[in-house]
Amino acid sequence: MGMLGDGLDKATEKTFTRPVPRSAQAQMRFLVKQEKGTRAVAALLGVSQRTVERYLAGRLKRPRKDLAARLENEVRRRWQPRVRERARQRAATTGGIVIETRARFGFTAAPGSTDDARLRLVTQALPPDYAARLFAAQSAGAGEDRLRAIAAEGLQEIYFQDRGRRAQGLRVDFTDIDYVEFEF
Structure with missing residues (x-):
């Protein structure tokens, strides 16, 4: 977005009541639950469906830097929407x-x-x-x-x-x- 839009988003994140998931497996699990399927998460992150399934199973643990950034960004955008709105x-x-x-x-x-x-x-x-x-x-x-x-x-x-x-x-x-x- 921009400097002011990002600032508003960061201020909203300070109101979270629980910490955002840290591990790639927990982040993937959260996104799969939110998006209701591995195919949608794969399209969202720009990876294959099989890669998402590997992270869910724990066979892959450390994503590349660009994927880790996209993954964290997407999880933060969707984390605690009711708390954010309140x-x-x-x-x-x-x-x-x-x-x-x-x-x-x-x-x-x-x-x-x-x-x-x-x-x-x-x-x-x-x-x-x-x-x-x-x-x-x-x-x-x-x-x-x-x-x-x-x-x-x-x-x-x-x-x-x-x-x-x-x-x-x-x-x-x-x-x-x-x-x-x-x-x-």
């Missing part, structure tokens, strides 16, 4: 979301104010409506630009304009993201 729902209705980022922020504001973009480290709690908008955009398949625009709007309103108490008419540009982390 955490997102809680963040979108009552809890909100905390964003920590180091990025370049530039401004469009009234004449006489500085609008030079500079690198800032910002940690800010955003209200639930911004969390809901981020999750809705992500689940609708929105691109990185749309997620960035929603996050910029939230930071603009809450951090830079202090909920409308200062800097009316300020528009924030959120670019050159060094890193971004979310927490619910």
